[in-house]
Amino acid sequence: MNWRGGFFRLWVALTVVWLVVVGIFTYDQILYPSGYIGGMAHYFFNPGNNQYEIYNADTPRANELASWKASGTLSLIAIANQPDWTADLYIPSHQSDAELQVHAERMDAIMSAKSIDAAAGRRKASIKDAIGIGVLVPLSLLLAGLGLGWVLSGFRSRA
Secondary structure (H helix, E strand, C coil): CCHHHHHHHHHHHHHHHHHHHHHHHHHHHHHCCCCCCCCEEEEEEECCCCEEEECCCCCHHHHHHHHHHHHCCEEEEEEEEECCEEEEEEEECCCCHHHHHHHHHHHHHHHHHHHHHHHHHHHHHHHHHHHHHHHHHHHHHHHHHHHHHHHHHCCCCCC
């Protein structure tokens, strides 16, 4: 009886089954990754360079923006166009509805780009995880089997 050949064929069959199972469980994560960015983004519109700049809520810049809001120089609006994010945006006071709509559209474009980047990062991580799990588990099993075979071959009598 050829134990080594039989166990190798068993390993090949189990590896194929394992790869199919890993593929089934990671298929959706790889093909349709979540673009969820979640939480609250904090931005202010800088009219000097016509750009949106991000700030952290716990920095001196946030206190400065809040003081400008208190003085009436800035207004704070919340933009929630997507189900998974909300943006606080400081803008110059006394903006028209059309200008507010422009800000909302520009923030939507910024956050949509962040969502696309998040989805690409999740896809890359899912592929990396699938390859790692798909290869390392069968390889570990193969190495364990080879090691066990080597140990057991030392107990054979040499007659």
